Amino acid sequence: MHHSRPVAFVFDVQSDDIEGAARFWAGALGRTVAPPNPQHPTYRELSSASPEEPMLLVQSSVGHESRIHLDIETDDQEAEVKRLEGLGAKLLRKVKTWYVMEAPTGHRFCVVRPQRGELTDQNSNVWP
Amino acid sequence: MHHSRPVAFVFDVQSDDIEGAARFWAGALGRTVAPPNPQHPTYRELSSASPEEPMLLVQSSVGHESRIHLDIETDDQEAEVKRLEGLGAKLLRKVKTWYVMEAPTGHRFCVVRPQRGELTDQNSNVWP
Numbered sequence: 260m261h262h263s264r265p266v267a268f269v270f271d272v273q274s275d276d277i278e279g280a281a282r283f284w285a286g287a288l289g290r291t292v293a294p295p296n297p298q299h300p301t302y303r304e305l306s307s308a309s310p311e312e313p314m315l316l317v318q319s320s321v322g323h324e325s326r327i328h329l330d331i332e333t334d335d336q337e338a339e340v341k342r343l344e345g346l347g348a349k350l351l352r353k354v355k356t357w358y359v360m361e362a363p364t365g366h367r368f369c370v371v372r373p374q375r376g377e378l379t380d381q382n383s384n385v386w387p
Numbered sequence: 388m389h390h391s392r393p394v395a396f397v398f399d400v401q402s403d404d405i406e407g408a409a410r411f412w413a414g415a416l417g418r419t420v421a422p423p424n425p426q427h428p429t430y431r432e433l434s435s436a437s438p439e440e441p442m443l444l445v446q447s448s449v450g451h452e453s454r455i456h457l458d459i460e461t462d463d464q465e466a467e468v469k470r471l472e473g474l475g476a477k478l479l480r481k482v483k484t485w486y487v488m489e490a491p492t493g494h495r496f497c498v499v500r501p502q503r504g505e506l507t508d509q510n511s512n513v514w515p
Contacts, residue, residue: 264436265416268396268455272492280492286474287459287490288393289512308392311437315393317492325493327396327455331415346414362415364400364408364445365453384417 261335261386262378266371267314269328277301277319284317314374329368330357334378339370342386389463389514390506394499395442397456405429405447412445442502457496462506467498470514
């Protein structure tokens with residue numbers, strides 16, 4: 260048994276201007292930019308309207324065109340990758356602590372460790 | 388004075404297989420697929436985990452590579468487009484009832500009419 264849920268939409272930005280990118284999206288969406296985490300200098304988090312909505316992140320300096328990707332968080336990454344493969348997704352590679360996958364629709368997405376505390380039967384999907 | 392807020396993340400899918408695309412994303416995210424609206428046969432809506440979170444839509448048969456785009460809803464599209472231009476976005480074109488814009492980060496997004504009832508000072512951003 261494991262849990263998963265969509266946890267974040269990430270605005271991947273080709274340029275290195277993380278401040279400008281975060282400022283634009285915060286202004287466009289009426290959010291504020293959280294203080295940077297020195298361990299993750301190319302990321303900024305935008306404030307949430309509600310704790311239930313997915314986090315909104317901005318990431319600069321990506322090695323591909325700008326796009327939005329989805330992160331799915333789970334308490335068992337191997338089981339979640341296998342489950343998603345069963346639905347038709349392909350595992351592309353593991354990077355640090357996350358798995359990069361490609362959906363049958365062509366979208367890239369990541370399977371990540373829990374980002375906002377414990378996943379429970381109440382706040383997440385439960386998979387047998 | 389007008390209101391706006393992020394209302395939907397749309398999985399744009401290059402292929403024409405809307406059923407397969409909606410089935411994959413519903414399965415991946417633990418959602419159900421809402422019954423199709425005959426007026427919008429290339430769209431499917433996935434159920435929401437909470438009324439505050441952005442809607443998740445799947446759209447097939449797009450004329451570009453598969454990607455995710457954001458819709459911003461507003462009760463004054465002209466004013467919202469102008470506000471976003473002031474932040475550095477560019478208006479690309481108007482299609483039917485929505486405006487397609489490009490962020491300074493390179494992402495395309497749309498400014499749409501209210502999708503889920505009235506926008507208020509409580510549920511939206513208020514712009515002077």
